[in-house]
Amino acid sequence: MDELVALCKRRGFIFQSNEIYGGLQGVYDYGPLGVELKNNLKNSWWKSIVYNRDDVEGIDTSILTHPDVLKYSGHEDTFTDPLVDCKSCGLRFREDQIPEQCIGEELTEPREFNLMFKTNVGPVVDDSSHAYLRPETAQQIYINFKNIVDSTSRSLPFGIAQIGKSFRNEITPRNFIFRVREFEQMELEFFVSPGEDEAWHKKWIENRVKWWVTQGIPNEKLKLLEVTGKDLAHYSKSTVDIMYSFPHGMEELEGIANRTDFDLGSHTKNQKDLKINAKVMDNKDSNTRLAIQNQDKEWIVPYVIEPSAGVDRGVLAVINEAFTIENLEENKKRTVLRFKKHLSPIKAAVIPLKRNNDDLVSLAHSVKSSLQKYQIGRVVVENTGNIGKSYRKHDEIGTPLCITIDFDSLDSNTITIRDRDSMRQTTISIDNVQQYFLDYYSNESA
Ligand code: ATP
Numbered sequence: 001m002d003e004l005v006a007l008c009k010r011r012g013f014i015f016q017s018n019e020i021y022g023g024l025q026g027v028y029d030y031g032p033l034g035v036e037l038k039n040n041l042k043n044s045w046w047k048s049i050v051y052n053r054d055d056v057e058g059i060d061t062s063i064l065t066h067p068d069v070l071k072y073s074g075h076e077d078t079f080t081d082p083l084v085d086c087k088s089c090g091l092r093f094r095e096d097q098i099p100e101q102c103i104g105e106e107l108t109e110p111r112e113f114n115l116m117f118k119t120n121v122g123p124v125v126d127d128s129s130h131a132y133l134r135p136e137t138a139q140q141i142y143i144n145f146k147n148i149v150d151s152t153s154r155s156l157p158f159g160i161a162q163i164g165k166s167f168r169n170e171i172t173p174r175n176f177i178f179r180v181r182e183f184e185q186m187e188l189e190f191f192v193s194p195g196e197d198e199a200w201h202k203k204w205i206e207n208r209v210k211w212w213v214t215q216g217i218p219n220e221k222l223k224l225l226e227v228t229g230k231d232l233a234h235y236s237k238s239t240v241d242i243m244y245s246f247p248h249g250m251e252e253l254e255g256i257a258n259r260t261d262f263d264l265g266s267h268t269k270n271q272k273d274l275k276i277n278a279k280v281m282d283n284k285d286s287n288t289r290l291a292i293q294n295q296d297k298e299w300i301v302p303y304v305i306e307p308s309a310g311v312d313r314g315v316l317a318v319i320n321e322a323f324t325i326e327n328l329e330e331n332k333k334r335t336v337l338r339f340k341k342h343l344s345p346i347k348a349a350v351i352p353l354k355r356n357n358d359d360l361v362s363l364a365h366s367v368k369s370s371l372q373k374y375q376i377g378r379v380v381v382e383n384t385g386n387i388g389k390s391y392r393k394h395d396e397i398g399t400p401l402c403i404t405i406d407f408d409s410l411d412s413n414t415i416t417i418r419d420r421d422s423m424r425q426t427t428i429s430i431d432n433v434q435q436y437f438l439d440y441y442s443n444e445s446a
Helices: 002-011 032-051 067-072 138-143 145-152 197-214 262-267 311-322 358-372 387-397 407-412 430-442
Strands: 014-016 028-030 056-058 080-085 092-094 111-114 117-120 130-133 158-167 182-192 222-226 238-246 249-260 303-310 323-327 333-337 346-352 378-381 401-405 414-419 425-429
Touching: 002 014, 002 311, 002 323, 002 387, 028 032, 032 056, 032 158, 032 182, 032 197, 032 311, 067 130, 067 138, 067 262, 138 145, 138 158, 138 182, 138 262, 138 303, 182 197, 182 311, 197 222, 197 238, 197 249, 197 303, 222 249, 238 311, 249 262, 249 311, 262 303, 303 311, 311 323, 311 333, 333 387, 346 358, 346 387, 346 430, 358 378, 358 401, 358 407, 358 430, 387 401, 401 430, 407 414, 414 430, 425 430
Parallel strands: 056 158, 346 378, 346 401
Antiparallel strands: 014 028, 080 092, 080 111, 117 130, 158 182, 182 303, 222 238, 238 249, 249 303, 323 333, 401 414, 414 425
16 A cells, blocks of 8 residues: 555655645545546446446536435434544544554543534524535435436436535545545436335446456455445445455445435425335425326335445555556566556657657657547657656556657658557557557447
């Protein structure tokens, strides 16, 4: 993990947030390469969940959330972790995450600590103006259910997908971007008829594992864990977590829950007129019926299957898998990020042999523009004048193709393309470079 963190900072993937003022714990910034990697991962999810299917719509909802949403969802009462203090050193932590220095010391009785961030909306700061930063993106999807059904004429089964920020005041943020206070989620709420929920739950578990494999996570590093007992959320009939072997241990990458009719049932008006199976709080505030008519024109409250993945945990997992140190001849080492090509932050680096030769540099810029126009991802000109150093840098940040412009490019119209993984170099005519680039990026799976 330490090597990963150092590489992420050195090369501009991820920085500690607010660092010049001492940093804010549990908050990170994504640098020039980090933002590309993160966007590529999110785009791949969106393609797989929205574009490649015919039964899912997208949405982008507000982060600021009305307190009633989180009252009826149960978050105000139950979104808590047990907090304890060490009587010897005064440190505060989660009861199930005792730091090494406090093991064996006397601890206070655990008390429940709510993880939601509260804020105020408008110029008056009192209880009447309070709102929350959402702790998950899902709730705003449920409360938009009728808007989506009315505007798209969807019938069951169908889903609503969202990618966005969530906030949790974690008691002990740790393990780099694994457990943070501000993070992004990729969530799908998939609405099905009661009775079809278990079959859909299974399908989504299989679908999601396959997707992680296409991101470069080997199947054998993933495990499915059936959540049981007190770890099972109050709304869930069954939850399966996709666990991944992170550098610090086997932990949750994504959760896939069968949330029954709890969510729509909690937020709907006229609860008594609908046959809601889940145990929900009496709702006197909602002004909307969150139900749908089945083929017999009966109003039913759909069940929800929810695959919910963390973007930041995904980024950590794909960097961890890509990170390789290879032994070369003469005791030399090569650090390579072997990202799947659709995830690589830079798609190609165009490198003029000499930085102060106008003809080479200008040709490099024109090759870059000819590739950039396809908008497959970022293409850069690497104008350091040192080919060896440029290759090392682009290996370390996972650039699949390095394209060298040398004097043969000027004299005989050829360029050399070096492949990141095999380090093989191929010389082709400049006229064919666009086709080479397009072919290279067209045969990818994600
Ligand atoms: P954990 O048990 O690890 O705290 P959780 O079960 O509370 O996670 P969910 O509420 O199921 O997590 O959230 C769905 C996904 O959001 C998780 O699988 C994870 O990838 C991501 N996630 C949740 N909390 C955090 C966090 N504090 N930092 C980063 N990602 C998070």
